[in-house]
Amino acid sequence: MKSNSVPKLYVLTKSKVISGLQCHKKLWLDTNEPIKQELHIFYIGNRFGEFARTYYGEGCDLTGNLDAISAIAATKSAVNDPLIQVIYEAAFLHDGTLVRVDVLRRNSDAWEMIEVKSSTSLKNEHIKDASVQAYIAKACGITLNKIQIAHINKDFIYSGNGDYQNLITEADITKEVLQNMNEVPQWIAQLKPIATLGASMPDIAMGTQCTEPYNCPYQERCSALLQKLAEVPISILPYANKNLIEDFAKQGVYDLRNIPASSLTKPQHLMIQAAHQSNTVWLSPHLKSQACSYTWPRYFMDFETVQQGVPLLAGTKAYDALPFQWSIHRWDSADQILNVDDGLGYLKFYDPNMDREFLQTLLSAVGTNGPIFVHNASFERSKLRALVKRSTCADLHVPVEALIARIIDTLDIARDGFYSPVMMGSYSLKNIVKAIPTTVDYSSSNGLSGGGDAQIAWFKCTDPNISSSEKLDWENKLKHYCAQDTLAMYDFIKYIAES
Numbered sequence: 001m002k003s004n005s006v007p008k009l010y011v012l013t014k015s016k017v018i019s020g021l022q023c024h025k026k027l028w029l030d031t032n033e034p035i036k037q038e039l040h041i042f043y044i045g046n047r048f049g050e051f052a053r054t055y056y057g058e059g060c061d062l063t064g065n066l067d068a069i070s071a072i073a074a075t076k077s078a079v080n081d082p083l084i085q086v087i088y089e090a091a092f093l094h095d096g097t098l099v100r101v102d103v104l105r106r107n108s109d110a111w112e113m114i115e116v117k118s119s120t121s122l123k124n125e126h127i128k129d130a131s132v133q134a135y136i137a138k139a140c141g142i143t144l145n146k147i148q149i150a151h152i153n154k155d156f157i158y159s160g161n162g163d164y165q166n167l168i169t170e171a172d173i174t175k176e177v178l179q180n181m182n183e184v185p186q187w188i189a190q191l192k193p194i195a196t197l198g199a200s201m202p203d204i205a206m207g208t209q210c211t212e213p214y215n216c217p218y219q220e221r222c223s224a225l226l227q228k229l230a231e232v233p234i235s236i237l238p239y240a241n242k243n244l245i246e247d248f249a250k251q252g253v254y255d256l257r258n259i260p261a262s263s264l265t266k267p268q269h270l271m272i273q274a275a276h277q278s279n280t281v282w283l284s285p286h287l288k289s290q291a292c293s294y295t296w297p298r299y300f301m302d303f304e305t306v307q308q309g310v311p312l313l314a315g316t317k318a319y320d321a322l323p324f325q326w327s328i329h330r331w332d333s334a335d336q337i338l339n340v341d342d343g344l345g346y347l348k349f350y351d352p353n354m355d356r357e358f359l360q361t362l363l364s365a366v367g368t369n370g371p372i373f374v375h376n377a378s379f380e381r382s383k384l385r386a387l388v389k390r391s392t393c394a395d396l397h398v399p400v401e402a403l404i405a406r407i408i409d410t411l412d413i414a415r416d417g418f419y420s421p422v423m424m425g426s427y428s429l430k431n432i433v434k435a436i437p438t439t440v441d442y443s444s445s446n447g448l449s450g451g452g453d454a455q456i457a458w459f460k461c462t463d464p465n466i467s468s469s470e471k472l473d474w475e476n477k478l479k480h481y482c483a484q485d486t487l488a489m490y491d492f493i494k495y496i497a498e499s
């Protein structure tokens, strides 16, 4: 028998059922052409899952690299061992569907099932998720007398000293899961043929299911088909009106260059359309005089922050942003040429005093006068204001407000009067540098292409198993990445002033 003809032990997993309930095409793609995604939210979930295993105490832990057959056998033996009170990642297989239960805890003469979610509230999708787990576990002979979702207590404020006693909140969903129980076999029957190798891809149009309840990772792939209809799709307009796109699509018009200007109401949209129609860069004349009028020295500033389910600093809650890196480029005169290594930086992954240290070093780096350019400044402003609300930093309120008053948003400047067709509707720094002379090369950032990647780097660097050389490598990448953002802003302001 050829190896590829060996029947698979299972065709569905809990994740695939949930995927298929969102969109049949998504399930098909998961099975046949999966995208390997590395998202920071996975790291948040994993770290919270690790915390939950310490919270529920010692037990038989089947997490790790156990294959399905070994995990199922180990589960059976743990279930039959009266000395084992808790099983983590118990494995059950029924009707071609494999599930791994986060926590199974003995409860009198039956079991309590707990699914761990790193969200701050109970969601409908959690109930579907637990229903699949419970159905398969029950079919495998497990008697469940309680089913719960363990999620983050949004009101929990970490007081320090490792006291996380109230971080987890449990929601009893036994009744809701029991109500779903009859539906699960129907879900499985409907989804199994789609997840079977050799099935043809379901023909499904994009719609609300692409973002609800989860952001589908295949959106780029599915929208590529739509984009083939136009070289410059109307959808590139920032905050494009969906009705506008659909109305023109009904008339067979997909290209922004072919719609009447009178249908566009925002000056920025008109500017973008005009730039694409003439295939030229659009630069409003007033921007040059504005760029020349800024006083010296000029600073360019960027932050990286991380969010997590298990707060680290005393006085913070889950998902409070922890600023762990800043980069500053200081520009002293028009003839000074700056390079990526000319910047200043701060980078620390964890220290009980790092919120205060972050602010103090930043205040010292930007001095007391001169504009501070920031791209999409609402992010940095909000992080600064959140920091001075903490008791450890409250005395820095006045100098931090003075710093905030000096901030000028390069995103506002760009939206006000700059556009190049190569930006394809995006005002991110990564797209702006495509349109101006620059030494910034984001492809040299080696795996870091945005704030989400910087958060992943933070999680990797705070993993106790990371080697020192790997950590150093990530530190260098982070420093380079953040400094490229500040240099990109310098290049942008310089370009406008010299144009």
Ligand code: SF4
Residues within 6 Å of the ligand: 022, 023, 024, 025, 026, 029, 204, 205, 206, 207, 209, 210, 211, 216, 217, 218, 219, 220, 222
């Ligand atoms: S992008 Fe939308 S249509 Fe495409 S697979 Fe995902 S959910 Fe389905």
